[in-house]
Amino acid sequence: MFRLQENQTSIKTEVLAGITTFFTMVYIVVVNPVILSDAGVPFNQVFTATIIASVVGTLWMALFANYPIAIAPGMGLNAYFTYSVVGAHQGISYQTAFAAVFVAGLIFVILSLTPLREKLIEAIPENLKYGITAGIGLFIAFISLRLTKIIVADPSNLVKLGNLHEKSVVLTIVGLAITLILMSFRVNGALFFGMIVTGIIAFFTGQIHFKEGFVALPSLPEGLMIANPFTALTDVVHYSLYAVVFSFILVTIFDTTGTMVGVANQAGLMKGDKLPRARHALLSDSIATAVGAMFGTSPTTAFIESTSGVAAGGRTGLTSLTVAALFILSAFFGPLVSAVSGISAITAPALIIVGSLMMGSIAKIRWNELDEAFPAFLTILSMPLTSSISTGIALGFISYPLLKTARGKWREVHLLVWVFAVLFFIQLAFLQG
Template sequence: MFKLKEYNTNVKTEILAGITTFLTMVYIVIVNPIILSDAGVPFEQVFTATIIASIVGTLWMALGANYPIAIAPGMGMNAYFAYSVVGSHGGIDYQSAFAAVFIAGLIFVILSLTSFREKLIEAIPGNLKHGITAGIGLFIAFIGLRLTGIITDHPTNLVALGDLHSPSVVLALIGLAVTLVLMVLGVNGALFFGMIVTGIVAYFTGELSFKEGFVAMPHLPEGLLIANPIAAFGDVIQNSLYAVVFSFLLVTIFDTTGTMIGVAQQAGLMKGKTMPRARQALLADSFGTSIGAMFGTSPTSAYIESSAGVAAGGRTGLTGLTVAILFIIAAFFGPLVGAVSGISAITAPALIIVGSLMMGAVSEINWSELDEAFPAFLVILSMPLTSSIATGIALGFIAYPLMKVVKGKAKEVDPLLYLFAVLFLYQLAFLPH
């Protein structure tokens, strides 16, 4: 079913890769409820909805597209939901905001059933694809460094070296060293085993504890939030949430597409400019977004943390299936998952190392031609500096056709790039991002 021999992998490697991906992204089941609870949504509601959306999206990706890419509610869009839509959009309550997410998800499904998103992937120039891969790598490495305090905020230089004596930094450096040694020695599953060693150290040094116990039954305090699609349309129209729907749609399309390209390229699964089974893959986050909104969570997205599993050897949907099964189990171990995911030093080394591996894509960029190199450079630079994959993609999409036009190569640019350059200009200028 997963064609393991064709992709030169095996069951053990795929399961270890799935565990690695899960451990690097499981923080979302804690962080997402914390953010959305600021919008008034019950913590338990979002916790369960987050897991449901992740299971649905990841299972579709695994079984329908056979990719080692996990789906879960996206960071950034949850903050937009909580603080821009519910927080300041004319007194909109979270039920109406979820209606907007649901409608965006339905439109997403329709677009994914057409050849539109497939054509979009093929239309993206190779140098931009390499820039997206490298930019995501730099971004997740930066996240790993900041989560642990190795890098901290600085009033003048924006960032600076953190306190190397703090427990979090020391633990992260130990984990980084152990994981790097294992990788240099060629140990399969080095990223996963590095997390295990780091977790053990954290437990015996008192940084990791389980004060809230281990097990709790998942539940939905408010039941199904979106049960009637017609009523959801009515909410959007009544509250004039068209711009909100467009924002959710535009950002998630490019966030997910960019991440899929980056992870697929890292795994060696791209066939030239084409992503095989792209339509099936692109449906995963569409369904995840719609179903997640019904239960009470913000839009889903392909997760850049999937690259950690790819680096651990994941190449097929068996990796994703493992992630989905672990999410099912996690639903019954909320306190335990919360304790582990609360120690960023356990998972941060994997993000840093994977980031370094993905940065290798810069060697594929044609640096000798400025009209090709600069848009890619802009993507790489802006992703970590704006903390947004979508913003990096937007700036690259705007810069690329502009530079081609100036150089007299306007006909070489796919018409879709011109269309989205205009849409991105509008989004950056007038919509939240």
């Protein structure tokens, strides 16, 4: 089924690769509920939904695409859901926001069944892609610094350095140092093991308590978030969430596909410039996004941490199948994860480091070309300063064609970019608030 001999691998190698991938990305079952709980979603709901979405997407990738790529709710997309959709729109509850995620997932499924998704990816300027990735990374890191009080509000200058003697600040700095040291020694699962060590320190310093034990059956306190697809569509229309749906689609579309291509290329699975079984692979995150929204989590994406499994020898879907099995097992450790998530200093180091890794895309921006560099810069700068990922994307897409036109390069702008620019301009000018 997995064509192990054809891919020059073995069951042992694939299983070990799956274990490696799982430990490098399992932090998401802690971090995702932490971020979405800021939107008011019950912790246990998000914890279980995160695992369901991860299992569905990763199993699809394993059984139908036969790739060693894991799927889970994406970093950045969860922050956008919490702070830019629910947090920035009065009257929009997290239940309504999940309707937008569900509709985006349905559109993803349709796009993944056609060549249109690949054409959309080609239409988005490379430098804007890099800018969006870097901006989200900066935004995630900023949120983490704020939640742990390393950065605090300042009436005269908006933000300033917090009290470095506070327990949460000290624990965050220690956890960050430990995790960075583990990463420096190339320890697989450094982010996860860094959280474990930080959690142990928090326990012995009296900052964390395990009142409900460690193990329990998984639960969904609020049941299905989306029980009726037609109600979800109605909510999107009623609250005019078109820009929200569009932003979910835009961010996820190139994030997932770029990751898939990168991981497949590292594993030597590309055939020239094409990804075999691309349609099945692209369906994995779109189906998982729709399913995840039904249970209560933000959009899913292919995880770049899958490269750690590839480095360990993973070449087939058996690696992904192992990851899915381990996610199922992790569902029974909800009380442990819940206790850990209550201390932001335990999860913050992982978020800060993820943010720094996402910032690496800045190096690929063509800074010597103003019409390419400034829209990317505007995108990066505005995301943390406006606390809105969608605003950063909007400003980037509006400024890009305008600068190109001013420099006489309007022919270089794809028609779809003009469409995006007009839609985002309408959103900022008439649909804000």
